[in-house]
Amino acid sequence: MAVQERQFSSPSEAAAALADAVSASLATALAARERASLVVSGGRSPIGFFQCLCDAELDWSQVWITLADERWVPDDHPDSNAALLRQHLLQGAAAAAHFVPLWNGAATPAAAIAERTAALAQLPQPFDSVVLGMGEDGHTASLFPGAPGLAAALDPAGTALLAAIDPPAAPHPRLSLTLKALLGCRHIHLPLAGASKRAVYARALAQCDPLQLPISAVLCQSGVPVTVYLAP
Numbered sequence: 109m110a111v112q113e114r115q116f117s118s119p120s121e122a123a124a125a126l127a128d129a130v131s132a133s134l135a136t137a138l139a140a141r142e143r144a145s146l147v148v149s150g151g152r153s154p155i156g157f158f159q160c161l162c163d164a165e166l167d168w169s170q171v172w173i174t175l176a177d178e179r180w181v182p183d184d185h186p187d188s189n190a191a192l193l194r195q196h197l198l199q200g201a202a203a204a205a206h207f208v209p210l211w212n213g214a215a216t217p218a219a220a221i222a223e224r225t226a227a228l229a230q231l232p233q234p235f236d237s238v239v240l241g242m243g244e245d246g247h248t249a250s251l252f253p254g255a256p257g258l259a260a261a262l263d264p265a266g267t268a269l270l271a272a273i274d275p276p277a278a279p280h281p282r283l284s285l286t287l288k289a290l291l292g293c294r295h296i297h298l299p300l301a302g303a304s305k306r307a308v309y310a311r312a313l314a315q316c317d318p319l320q321l322p323i324s325a326v327l328c329q330s331g332v333p334v335t336v337y338l339a340p
């Protein structure tokens with residue numbers, strides 16, 4: 109396993125440390141390769157991290173950003189992850205970054221896969237950093253337990269970068285990066301706050317059964333280093 113744990117006394121301390129680590133990974137990438145890439149998750153918990161990261165002193169005009177997953181709603185909908193990013197990350201210095209959204213206005217996530225797969229080629233790959241989240245059902249990105257197509261989206265030998273997912277118990281159809289795409293990176297960061305998420309994380313590490321707790325697919329692999337930022 110390639111998991112390193114870091115403990116923090118509050119979610120805001122964890123968010124600041126995560127922003128420092130991601131900005132250092134982007135600075136290293138820019139020094140070595142001219143362009144850098146970053147994949148981030150939506151949901152509620154990354155807002156503090158986004159607000160710290162957007163002020164980082166980087167040549168943001170050479171940074172390409174996309175999402176680990178998107179809810180299939182217009183990009184001005186309150187549940188849109190793209191809207192969240194525009195509001196909290198693509199601000200200040202980071203407004204100069206190139207954002208490659210997953211939502212493209214197609215009727216369904218499945219109908220968007222071919223065109224958005226081509227769009228993802230704009231990002232330098234492997235991605236420099238992937239920042240994931242985790243739900244209390246063990247989903248990460250939009251790889252939800254019990255969703256039709258989950259096994260294919262979790263296949264490390266699969267070739268697809270995107271999967272259309274209908275979460276059994278969460279709102280909106282989704283377009284998600286597959287496990288293959290998420291692992292195509294130099295480093296994965298996973299911030300986790302609260303006792304319930306910590307308990308799910310401990311089970312996922314112990315059981316390593318991705319169909320039950322999809323985050324296990326990230327935690328129980330050894331190809332890509334994973335840093336977990338734990339906060340109360």
Ligand SMILES: O=C(O)[C@H](O)[C@@H](O)[C@H](O)[C@H](O)COP(=O)(O)O
Nearest residue numbers: 149150151152153241242243249
């Ligand atoms: O669009 C999404 O819903 C996400 O990308 C998802 O994978 C998220 O990271 C987790 O559900 C955690 O969400 P919270 O941060 O809201 O707890």
